[in-house]
């Protein structure tokens with residue numbers, strides 16, 4: 001089992017690895033659908049413990065750029081490549097890079113059969129939807145190996161190709177950091193991130209899995225993923241360190257209390273673990 | 280790979296929420312209708328076709344040379360597969376042409392258990408390029424891909440030109456502001472799962488917008504709803520691009536919506552195919568007017584012109600107040616110059632009304648008198664579903680639709 005964390009800057013790679021991460025994920029400029037800070041393809045460090053987020057959907061005019069990136073990555077030593085567009089799997093079919101692919105379509109994998117179909121394509125893993133309850137996770141994990149669970153961080157709620165904030169304000173939006181929305185009858189804020197590619201809205205809560213990661217690890221999950229979006233370096237390192245501690249120590253109560261106390265201003269929650277979404 | 284291209288004309292694909300609307304869509308000119316069974320389908324509230332209904336729909340479609348597609352487009356959870364293989368076989372036996380699916384596992388089960396069914400890859404998968412479509416064709420044997428609604432017309436052309444399977448594009452109806460299949464706003468706000476048909480349309484709710492502590496909200500609160508799609512002006516481009524099917528959204532919509540939108544697009548497509556050219560501005564405006572008569576929401580051509588900006592969004596709370604009351608009723612009987620009409624909206628003596636009948640030019644006439652089923656005369660009927668009688672100067676048929684005359688409606692609005 002690997003503890004994986006996505007980061008905002010290449011400088012965070014080493015400290016994350018030193019604090020207990022097995023693998024660190026970087027978002028690639030022009031290829032990643034995320035509010036993480038992006039690294040230009042030319043600045044990606046060669047590192048076998050670094051994976052890449054290449055999870056955008058590609059339109060016809062962007063295919064050449066996708067091919068170029070995959071050719072480049074194929075010649076270098078990265079640990080994994082996250083993708084959402086089947087065109088990525090198509091392009092690296094029969095190439096060694098295929099074995100590094102992890103299918104990450106946000107919400108589209110909610111059953112072991114769908115995960116299994118993707119695994120049969122010769123890829124290395126599948127991220128299951130963050131919408132599942134604990135019961136559902138237990139069932140899926142019981143049926144299918146090589147799964148990844150997102151255990152911590154802000155989860156993506158919606159992704160639009162439209163610049164929604166710019167459209168509303170009727171002006172260019174310079175403030176890509178720090179935007180949020182609050183539904184009129186609620187108190188909590190949902191972070192918003194807008195670029196030329198469109199608008200992403202994230203959950204108001206930070207998903208946490210303190211009570212469950214050991215069970216996940218023991219049940220055969222391949223990868224436990226910490227989402228570093230909207231997290232500063234200190235919080236990211238504390239989070240990685242805490243999960244490593246929970247995974248390795250029988251009684252991590254002290255560390256857990258310290259963390260909860262230090263980040264009590266953060267809106268930590270258990271996401272959909274206990275709440276089944278309905279029709 | 281050899282390019283698979285249907286030799287049939289471009290398909291007009293209509294939605295239907297029940298058997299009656301399905302038959303309406305077919306009579307008014309749909310080449311194919313997509314419906315939802317009671318299981319395995321998104322828009323659960325619009326999916327009430329029993330297997331018996333599906334069989335009847337297929338038989339009715341066959342009489343008209345039309346086809347039935349069934350949505351099996353949930354993103355399945357572990358427990359959602361029970362009975363799926365048997366269900367797919369029953370669809371095949373019923374004469375269904377295609378299923379529309381989003382889950383590779385479901386497509387795989389369909390391929391193995393019901394090989395006679397075509398597999399159409401749902402827009403939930405957001406296919407935005409031909410390489411993705413080719414991959415799904417190679418690995419799953421899909422027959423058609425429904426393109427993501429985020430595609431521009433240039434994207435549609437480029438994808439269709441090099442796609443090994445048929446392409447289908449949305450031309451009309453409700454439009455998610457977010458990439459399909461990837462939106463969990465409704466799950467977040469209401470625990471209703473958009474990927475299993477329960478979306479609460481939380482994108483249309485109202486939000487305060489902030490930059491750090493500063494509120495950026497203007498007079499109207501922030502909202503993310505998209506205007507409905509109307510791509511009538513791009514029909515010629517779709518045909519020229521080689522797209523196989525043009526899809527209207529709206530399984531929850533009324534019979535009037537189905538009849539008027541399908542018949543208006545039928546006429547538009549037929550005129551373009553007959554003339555073989557892009558229509559004049561004047562003809563296009565005529566068809567647009569006909570299409571928009573079935574609408575009561577604001578429309579925009581989506582991403583087809585390029586980027587969809589401010590003008591593609593519903594930004595104001597009062598944006599959909601122009602409720603359309605054109606639909607006056609459905610003809611239930613015609614005898615000796617008098618029709619029996621089942622009312623839907625207020626209808627009054629002396630107003631101009633018109634008949635919307637499959638394949639016929641609209642004819643208008645004034646309401647000379649109205650009487651109820653007890654032969655009592657009345658100046659107007661205000662109660663929906665009441666049966667009334669009105670004299671008609673020409674023959675009409677059961678299930679023809681009566682609506683307010685366009686010019687009369689405009690007079691009302693001035």
Ligand code: SF4
Pocket residue numbers: 158454455456457462463464465473478479480481482483
């Ligand atoms: S909330 Fe809006 S964008 Fe999201 S699935 Fe529902 S209708 Fe579509």
